[in-house]
Amino acid sequence: MSNVETLPLQQPDVTPCCPPLTERPLSAEEAVRTAAMFKALGDPVRLRLFSLVASHEGGEACVCDISDVGVSQPTVSHHLKKLKDAGLLTSERRGTWVYYRVEPSMVAAMGQMLGTRG
Amino acid sequence: MSNVETLPLQQPDVTPCCPPLTERPLSAEEAVRTAAMFKALGDPVRLRLFSLVASHEGGEACVCDISDVGVSQPTVSHHLKKLKDAGLLTSERRGTWVYYRVEPSMVAAMGQMLGTRG
DNA sequence: CCTTTGATTCGACGCATGTCAACATAGACG
């Protein structure tokens, strides 16, 4: 309501955020933005969901495909929303089912930050 | 197969952790182990500390070098311990000061999971 | 030995977050 947190701005380019971690010390602002992405993958359930979508055929998966992550269905929806807010996933309703898809630029950005190459 | 490029280290393997996230759905156990690493970098302060150590000359930094992260010094120590427990940092006491150093294999493992391909 | 400086640990507080049950919403189909 009155709390306007950080909006998930999605940029088309690969580097929406920061240089490689080994290149320069991150500023406070950079760290906040970057940590949000890592935190999104810092939960076992979310990581499984993300991996499940990322490895699914066609690069997308509907919620009906995932029901064996060990948590209730509302919890799955909650985590998917978190991943979507972090910009790591996108959702699209197609008829009865909702399909989730990974955002490649985000994954690339994170990988770039962990790689010594930039 | 030739994604290894050049590894000056003697370590042949990156880490016995997990395959790339886009290759296969992670199991529950894999997800727990992997999420711990991402969670370690999921905090702004820890991310700054890690980046500060990783980018410091010689690949190491002592605690005395870092005092401008915005939190008290016990908190810095607390976060450094978390990073050490996650296997991302190693510490060594040398005289009066304690020096921290990044564990390259861990960073490589995380980058590999995100598909660091150039 | 005692003091000084650097670093970790302890105890406590408060906010953030993962989880679920219950309810609400969106299409599909008869």
Add this chain to the structure above:
DNA sequence: CGTCTATGTTGACATGCGTCGAATCAAAGG
């Protein structure tokens, strides 16, 4: 139109986690 299935949202609860001040440990030096 009504009902059924599929997802998302809300409210509440318990736990986790970041933070600090104070106490404790470790090394150096007078």
